[in-house]
Amino acid sequence: MAAAQAASSSRSRFRSLELVLGILFAGGISLAVLLSPILFPDGGEGMDLMSRLIPPFQDFKHILGTDPLGRDVLARVVVGGRISLVVGILSVLGAVLIGTFVGLIAGYYRGIPEMLLMRFVDIQLALPFILVAIMFLAILGAGIDKVILVMIATQWVQYARIVRGSVLALREREFILSARAIGVGNGRIIFTHILPNVLGPIVILMTLNVANNILLESSLTFLGLGVDPLIPSWGGMLADGRTYLQTAWWVSVFPGLAIMFTVLGLNLLGDWLRDYLDPTGQTSK
Amino acid sequence: MAGFITKRLLQALFVILAVTLIVSFAIRLSGDPAIMLMGGGNVTEQDLQNIRQALGLERPFHVQYLSFLQGIFVGDLGRSFIGNTPVSALIGQALPATLLLAFTSLLISIVLSVPLGIHAAVHRGRWPDQLIRILSLVGLSFPNFWLAIMLVLLFSIFLGILPPSGMEGPESFVMPALTMAIILTATNVRLVRTSMLETLSQQYIMVARSKGLRDRIVLYKHALRNSAIPLVTYIGVQFGNLIGSIVIVERVFNWPGMGTLAFDAVSNRDYPVLQGTIAVLALFIVLINLAVDIAYGLIDPRIRTE
Amino acid sequence: MSDITASSKLLNGPLLSVRSLSVEFGTERGPFRAVKDVSFDVSPGRTLAVVGESGSGKSVTSLAIMRLTDYTGGRIVGGEVLFQPSGGEALDLTKASDDKLRDIRGNDIAMIFQEPMTSLNPVFTIGNQIAETLILHESLNPREARLRAKELLQKVRLPDADRLLDRYPHQLSGGMRQRVMIAMALACNPKLLIADEPTTALDVTIQAQILNIIRDLQQEMGTAVIFITHDMGVVAEMADDVVVMWKGEKVEQAPVRDIFTAPQHPYTRALLSAVPRLGSLKGEPLPKRTPVIVMDGGAPKLVGDTHVQNTADYAKPILQVEKLTTRFDVGKTFFGRVTHRVHAVEEVNFDLYPGETLALVGESGSGKSTIGRTLQQLVEPTSGTVRFNGRDMASMSQGERRRLRQEIQYIFQDPFASLDPRHTVGYSIAEPIIVHGLIKDRKAIEKRVHELLVQVGLQPQHAKRYPHEFSGGQRQRVCIARALASDPKLVIADESVSALDVSIQAQIVNLLMELQEKRGLSYLFITHDMAVVEKISHRVAVMYLGQIVEIGPRQAIFENPQHSYTRKLLSAVPIADPERERAKTRIEGEIPSPVRAVGQEPAIHRMREVGPGHWVAIEADALRGVA
Amino acid sequence: AGTLTTAVAIDPASWDPIDTFLVDWSSAANNIYDGLTARGADMKLTPALATSWEFLDDNKRIRFKLRENVKFHNGEPFNAQAVKFTFDRLLGEEGRKGPQQSNYNSIERVEVVDDNTVDFIMKQPDPVLLTKLAGYGAMIVPPKYVQEKGDDYFNTHPVGTGPFKFVEYNPKDRLILEANPDHWGGAPKLDRLVFRFISEANTQVAELQAGRIDVATLIPFGLAPTIEKSQNLSLMSVTGPTVVSLRFNTKDGITKDVNVRKALIMGVDRDAIIKAVLLGHGKPIASFQSELSFGNDPALKPLPFDLAKAKQMLQAAKVPAGAPVRIDFRGNDATFREVAQATAGYLQALGLKPALQPHEPPVLLNDIIPNGKTGEAWHQAWGGWTFDYDNNAYLMYHSGEKWNPYYNDAKLNEMLEKQRLVYDVKEREKILQEIARYVADQALELPLYNQNTIYGVNKRVKDFDAPADRRFRYTKTSVE
Ligand SMILES: Nc1ncnc2c1ncn2[C@@H]1O[C@H](COP(=O)(O)OP(=O)(O)OP(=O)(O)O)[C@@H](O)[C@H]1O
Ligand SMILES: Nc1ncnc2c1ncn2[C@@H]1O[C@H](COP(=O)(O)OP(=O)(O)OP(=O)(O)O)[C@@H](O)[C@H]1O
Numbered sequence A: 001m002a003a004a005q006a007a008s009s010s011r012s013r014f015r016s017l018e019l020v021l022g023i024l025f026a027g028g029i030s031l032a033v034l035l036s037p038i039l040f041p042d043g044g045e046g047m048d049l050m051s052r053l054i055p056p057f058q059d060f061k062h063i064l065g066t067d068p069l070g071r072d073v074l075a076r077v078v079v080g081g082r083i084s085l086v087v088g089i090l091s092v093l094g095a096v097l098i099g100t101f102v103g104l105i106a107g108y109y110r111g112i113p114e115m116l117l118m119r120f121v122d123i124q125l126a127l128p129f130i131l132v133a134i135m136f137l138a139i140l141g142a143g144i145d146k147v148i149l150v151m152i153a154t155q156w157v158q159y160a161r162i163v164r165g166s167v168l169a170l171r172e173r174e175f176i177l178s179a180r181a182i183g184v185g186n187g188r189i190i191f192t193h194i195l196p197n198v199l200g201p202i203v204i205l206m207t208l209n210v211a212n213n214i215l216l217e218s219s220l221t222f223l224g225l226g227v228d229p230l231i232p233s234w235g236g237m238l239a240d241g242r243t244y245l246q247t248a249w250w251v252s253v254f255p256g257l258a259i260m261f262t263v264l265g266l267n268l269l270g271d272w273l274r275d276y277l278d279p280t281g282q283t284s285k
Numbered sequence B: 001m002a003g004f005i006t007k008r009l010l011q012a013l014f015v016i017l018a019v020t021l022i023v024s025f026a027i028r029l030s031g032d033p034a035i036m037l038m039g040g041g042n043v044t045e046q047d048l049q050n051i052r053q054a055l056g057l058e059r060p061f062h063v064q065y066l067s068f069l070q071g072i073f074v075g076d077l078g079r080s081f082i083g084n085t086p087v088s089a090l091i092g093q094a095l096p097a098t099l100l101l102a103f104t105s106l107l108i109s110i111v112l113s114v115p116l117g118i119h120a121a122v123h124r125g126r127w128p129d130q131l132i133r134i135l136s137l138v139g140l141s142f143p144n145f146w147l148a149i150m151l152v153l154l155f156s157i158f159l160g161i162l163p164p165s166g167m168e169g170p171e172s173f174v175m176p177a178l179t180m181a182i183i184l185t186a187t188n189v190r191l192v193r194t195s196m197l198e199t200l201s202q203q204y205i206m207v208a209r210s211k212g213l214r215d216r217i218v219l220y221k222h223a224l225r226n227s228a229i230p231l232v233t234y235i236g237v238q239f240g241n242l243i244g245s246i247v248i249v250e251r252v253f254n255w256p257g258m259g260t261l262a263f264d265a266v267s268n269r270d271y272p273v274l275q276g277t278i279a280v281l282a283l284f285i286v287l288i289n290l291a292v293d294i295a296y297g298l299i300d301p302r303i304r305t306e
Numbered sequence C: 001m002s003d004i005t006a007s008s009k010l011l012n013g014p015l016l017s018v019r020s021l022s023v024e025f026g027t028e029r030g031p032f033r034a035v036k037d038v039s040f041d042v043s044p045g046r047t048l049a050v051v052g053e054s055g056s057g058k059s060v061t062s063l064a065i066m067r068l069t070d071y072t073g074g075r076i077v078g079g080e081v082l083f084q085p086s087g088g089e090a091l092d093l094t095k096a097s098d099d100k101l102r103d104i105r106g107n108d109i110a111m112i113f114q115e116p117m118t119s120l121n122p123v124f125t126i127g128n129q130i131a132e133t134l135i136l137h138e139s140l141n142p143r144e145a146r147l148r149a150k151e152l153l154q155k156v157r158l159p160d161a162d163r164l165l166d167r168y169p170h171q172l173s174g175g176m177r178q179r180v181m182i183a184m185a186l187a188c189n190p191k192l193l194i195a196d197e198p199t200t201a202l203d204v205t206i207q208a209q210i211l212n213i214i215r216d217l218q219q220e221m222g223t224a225v226i227f228i229t230h231d232m233g234v235v236a237e238m239a240d241d242v243v244v245m246w247k248g249e250k251v252e253q254a255p256v257r258d259i260f261t262a263p264q265h266p267y268t269r270a271l272l273s274a275v276p277r278l279g280s281l282k283g284e285p286l287p288k289r290t291p292v293i294v295m296d297g298g299a300p301k302l303v304g305d306t307h308v309q310n311t312a313d314y315a316k317p318i319l320q321v322e323k324l325t326t327r328f329d330v331g332k333t334f335f336g337r338v339t340h341r342v343h344a345v346e347e348v349n350f351d352l353y354p355g356e357t358l359a360l361v362g363e364s365g366s367g368k369s370t371i372g373r374t375l376q377q378l379v380e381p382t383s384g385t386v387r388f389n390g391r392d393m394a395s396m397s398q399g400e401r402r403r404l405r406q407e408i409q410y411i412f413q414d415p416f417a418s419l420d421p422r423h424t425v426g427y428s429i430a431e432p433i434i435v436h437g438l439i440k441d442r443k444a445i446e447k448r449v450h451e452l453l454v455q456v457g458l459q460p461q462h463a464k465r466y467p468h469e470f471s472g473g474q475r476q477r478v479c480i481a482r483a484l485a486s487d488p489k490l491v492i493a494d495e496s497v498s499a500l501d502v503s504i505q506a507q508i509v510n511l512l513m514e515l516q517e518k519r520g521l522s523y524l525f526i527t528h529d530m531a532v533v534e535k536i537s538h539r540v541a542v543m544y545l546g547q548i549v550e551i552g553p554r555q556a557i558f559e560n561p562q563h564s565y566t567r568k569l570l571s572a573v574p575i576a577d578p579e580r581e582r583a584k585t586r587i588e589g590e591i592p593s594p595v596r597a598v599g600q601e602p603a604i605h606r607m608r609e610v611g612p613g614h615w616v617a618i619e620a621d622a623l624r625g626v627a
Numbered sequence D: 001a002g003t004l005t006t007a008v009a010i011d012p013a014s015w016d017p018i019d020t021f022l023v024d025w026s027s028a029a030n031n032i033y034d035g036l037t038a039r040g041a042d043m044k045l046t047p048a049l050a051t052s053w054e055f056l057d058d059n060k061r062i063r064f065k066l067r068e069n070v071k072f073h074n075g076e077p078f079n080a081q082a083v084k085f086t087f088d089r090l091l092g093e094e095g096r097k098g099p100q101q102s103n104y105n106s107i108e109r110v111e112v113v114d115d116n117t118v119d120f121i122m123k124q125p126d127p128v129l130l131t132k133l134a135g136y137g138a139m140i141v142p143p144k145y146v147q148e149k150g151d152d153y154f155n156t157h158p159v160g161t162g163p164f165k166f167v168e169y170n171p172k173d174r175l176i177l178e179a180n181p182d183h184w185g186g187a188p189k190l191d192r193l194v195f196r197f198i199s200e201a202n203t204q205v206a207e208l209q210a211g212r213i214d215v216a217t218l219i220p221f222g223l224a225p226t227i228e229k230s231q232n233l234s235l236m237s238v239t240g241p242t243v244v245s246l247r248f249n250t251k252d253g254i255t256k257d258v259n260v261r262k263a264l265i266m267g268v269d270r271d272a273i274i275k276a277v278l279l280g281h282g283k284p285i286a287s288f289q290s291e292l293s294f295g296n297d298p299a300l301k302p303l304p305f306d307l308a309k310a311k312q313m314l315q316a317a318k319v320p321a322g323a324p325v326r327i328d329f330r331g332n333d334a335t336f337r338e339v340a341q342a343t344a345g346y347l348q349a350l351g352l353k354p355a356l357q358p359h360e361p362p363v364l365l366n367d368i369i370p371n372g373k374t375g376e377a378w379h380q381a382w383g384g385w386t387f388d389y390d391n392n393a394y395l396m397y398h399s400g401e402k403w404n405p406y407y408n409d410a411k412l413n414e415m416l417e418k419q420r421l422v423y424d425v426k427e428r429e430k431i432l433q434e435i436a437r438y439v440a441d442q443a444l445e446l447p448l449y450n451q452n453t454i455y456g457v458n459k460r461v462k463d464f465d466a467p468a469d470r471r472f473r474y475t476k477t478s479v480e
């Protein structure tokens, strides 16, 4: 812990560095994705079977190379962000909202509501994602909206359990008692005293699950359940590129890197948000 | 305690009932096993009828489900539509393979993520922290099948030291377990780090330090246990996720486990196998989460009151 | 000054020498220097008392000596802390390596932290936490360590030590936790003991014994003690030298006699003038407000006036407590059968009237906080009735109960634990106003919060700070402000002024009395400080082992105590006069415990009236109960 | 001497011939069992357990002379009784539960003439019967063994007369066989055969690269170059039975119009797709059959790729720009995923708006196709092992068939029915060719290609006959 002193003085600077880098990565990629219709008007669909699998940094027209169908990898990576970010972010938001709410209620009230909600959570938890996905998509038909729905339906339980776990410990803390003693109503205790104190793990889990869900889309593709392969997506590119790992690494590595920078950006923002929400962290180690 | 456990076990039974009911019902909405068994060749409606009759599929749903339940109570999970193998025999073979894999990867992940997460928290904002955080994200940025293929390329083809697939000796565990552990670790490291940060600012940690305790004891005894609740919860949740994602890892590594079994059962609409595997997996997931709930009380005595 | 000259100078001198120590915190509002240029020495076998204003940097100084400020975001920006460990070279702790520091911490230098509630790790048993130090520094094996831990608990007069070892911090009363902290600090017979307000949560009888233990230690082992306290009586009893701190600086240092007889600095004088003296209201039936000297800028100023607190209205009680009993299950078998219970409160009866202050005093762990918590509906009573304004609380509707929480306020014994770490104190103070809809306008709420902060001696800009950025006393005042914010009818104040320096304490006490006069507030005042009790209360109830053993008008209790425990209590109060003979009371023998096996109900003793409204337990009954 | 390890994709779970339709079953079981006839890697029909046959009673009775002195692996003698038992079982109660019975419905019954002679009494003519007797449900099983041990035991402990004997079966993992030195065709050169079940193509290739399997049967085209480049591996690519086409919805959407369908065909450069996506491991087709198929007409040429003409035709048919073309396909077919995207690329160039819809195979099979829920087109891959156009054409174009949800044409129906009654090879071939031409004329589908069967083989394997239909018979093969 020798460096502890140095850390405290450099902390405020570091926190803003996290923010800056986070905005730079996540924001930069989002911006590129948002601008993709202007940057790549053909939507990354321009196929040219004659110029397939050009390695990166060799052809000026295809800086990141081309895929097995001769499509520009850069264009597809940028355009592919649209689906991937929508899937990643919407599914996580949906799951977080439902899961956190259920977790708060179950953990705070305990008793019957807890029992019912948590058994419901158990049921959901006991249904493996891939199988649910297969059945759900088989019954409802495929499509990006359904993929997002499946993710929400299977993932909210994670948040519910995590939140409930933390709430169980929190509700025994003295400051919750003291809020109750003052006459603060249950709703307000839950949302202004408990929620901010459980947000740390949730924020972390959220930012991680964005990555996870972008990748889940590729697992679905791997199993043949994904969405229209014509619409580029990072997950789809990774799945399609897997057979080319030995011959054309760039087909799947660049979408992977895109995911990495997005996730890195989001996580930096998440860390920053966590710190921001935790005042004690600002001055103590 | 005993009361709590019996109560929860009864509830677990209910959960398993619900899960199998949902799965049995849903799978019947999405395809006909008779057609799957016929493989789409020269089939007439009469042929299909024959097969349905032979498999008992012409009975109403509730009758089929009830007979499945009856079977469960006498330990008979029925027979696979394909090859007529008893489901219990299939599960008996696949379950150890999957559990072994799942627990190994969980274990690897815990062994890796706890020290890394703590180290990151302690050195918050400085390079060890940044490095650990960034490395953990690399593990999250590529899907498990992709990581698996990379590992195979590295260890089996380039270095030639590990078998690329199959479950043979202990060495065949390395890559599948590692593939899953990498992804689990990425998440767990960050979770440990956040909960640790929360705990490290508490006064009792300072008191522990004032006693002259070694950092290791301060961190691993005093702080870790106070940060353990989210971690333990998440491990319970992860076990469920693990079972979900094990399908893919098992496929890539040709692992004869429950994931493969369940996935094939869905693909073939092999109802008895699917119902059986889901029931068994549900049982394990529910038990793990029950263990987690019991662990809460062991970890934090304040939760024990109820 | 180089290390070598320093060590040669220290050879036969002080054990610890603090030279121009300065400590800074990096806050969002820029660096804040909490300790400025402080120097003092402590020699083996001697006691240095540090007194001073709340928030003047006492705790920070002591943390800095052990280099624990590293972990709170603080930084030692100047000075040195020279320590002479056993036989070795003198060492500058501000520069020592982590390893070296670890050897010293807990072993050579031990510290008793100010807030006992948050200082114990909630997930480990008491036994485990004490034994840990012994295993580490004394190389005992776990069995020996446990045995030693038990001895230590007995030494600090904790009852039922054996079973206590296996209990968790949240199952102990404030004073019990504080004694656990003390036991922990004494475990390795340190060379230097830093005690930061070690007895605030203890009743005076136990306090006297703890002080004895520390003195014994000094005599036997030559331990040096830094004693931070607000209790000038304790200073007079314990200290050899006194350092007075004010606004982060040392303003005066002198031998204890000189401080009391010839204080130099105006702040010291103001402080001493505010010391409440037991017996000062002798012969007066009612409590009385008296003016206090406060520091205004650098100069002392007299504020307030004398005022007899004739506020109680005995027509109709606001609160009636009948046969209130609260028990906790502590032993359970695997099958959920309860084996042992803590009989925290047993058949307690009392009334409280509008405008009246009832002081609840008694032994630590005797159930005072539990009564408070039960009244505030935080703990379910096992049996008994509580009536508020004549209405039985048990029969009230959900809505009525909530309204009750506006009218009754409970100030928690541990201020740090009771504030949400994620909200500014401004928010915490505003919360009762918001939830009960007392003021609608946001600007007006803010104004009210600032007003409350000023009333308790803080500044409006403190509203934006978070709880961990305050000193112990400051947090306590935040809690008082929060309780007052909801405009209550009844305030239950649990050790609410114990962490305040006497000057601020006097101001707060005056404030409370003023509010009582203006708004007819009632107080249930739980405290160990008999001098404050004398000053503030109309009536006093004395508790022992979960029961009230004596209750009556203040004058009757103080001038004519009947129960043996009450007498013991009054005689143990330390007097702020260093010339007085130091008390050597030592109580030996079995310490009674409220933990009982199921089925072994305690005997409830009968009361008899010895004067108007003055009731005393019949002691023979009580003895039977104990036996 | 030596052990040869082959990877196949799927574990059929039962080794009983009447329980399965999987090629992977045959890849292994073709070494355990014999049929009355056999077909080698060259696809020529030869005698096997039957040494000769003749057609009697106006083709209503077929008489087989059986090979003598043949024993099952368990020592049970092979004779006319065994043949009768096999077919009684296949056509009776037991066979009804499996997918094989319907392939042999043309047989009325089998009669024992003497110990070494049997008669097949036909319900209706079946020109493909002799081919069908070479595989799958017609594999001869030991009567006593099956009756004594019961069906479940037989499923997992197969016994036949083939060149290799069953040793061990670990479900989902491997099947181990050992040489049958007493085989009537002579002892095989290998000691042991191991069949491992590996469903993931990348894994099969990795195992092949690691030298842990000798023959890989599942090779994604993307990995073909890797194998070609590898020093100790060779890639074998042979014309196989699998043909792939995009079938059209002739009922709704723009594909209702035959001219639009033709335009779509002409708008897609199939040669380029074969070259770029299949890396040349395939051939263009004009009808839904491979060039090895009976009924294939080399004279029938596919419509040429002509973008300009195609555009023109679309315009003439008043197809608006951006008209949607949805293609449904099996989501787990990685190769077709690429083909579909390439095809979509061409459709886009035609000014249309293609969309690709992946489906889980059972859903496509159970619901989307039979219930006519497809988009304008759907992915159809077919690989009849009999190499007879009848098998493809009847199922694809006859009205009321599951695979044909939209098209109903009396003339086509009649032709399809007629050829089934004709034993005359020449005449039947003529009708089949006529059907193919008719279908091409109606542009019922966009014939994409005939996909090669490719194997990755370790170079230590000698005399590996790469069978077009993946039905290995390792009698002459050896390993170093
Ligand atoms: N972590 C922190 N961050 C910022 N300011 C702090 C922190 N800890 C203490 N302070 C400030 O430092 C000053 C000194 O605090 P300290 O705890 O030493 O007071 P104290 O003399 O012990 O008072 P008390 O008698 O009330 O306990 C206070 O003004 C407090 O607000
Ligand atoms: N949650 C609990 N579980 C078990 N025992 C408890 C619990 N809370 C309090 N007790 C026990 O009840 C008794 C009374 O505690 P209480 O906190 O009321 O004492 P107190 O009079 O306020 O003491 P102090 O002056 O030391 O604060 C103690 O013996 C304590 O150990």
Ligand SMILES: [Mg+2]
Residues within 6 Å of the ligand: C058, C059, C060, C114, C196, C471, C472, C473
């Ligand atoms: Mg302090």
Ligand SMILES: [Mg+2]
Residues within 6 Å of the ligand: C173, C174, C175, C368, C369, C370, C413, C494
């Ligand atoms: Mg108390």
Ligand code: NI
Residues within 6 Å of the ligand: A001, A002, A003
């Ligand atoms: Ni360090």
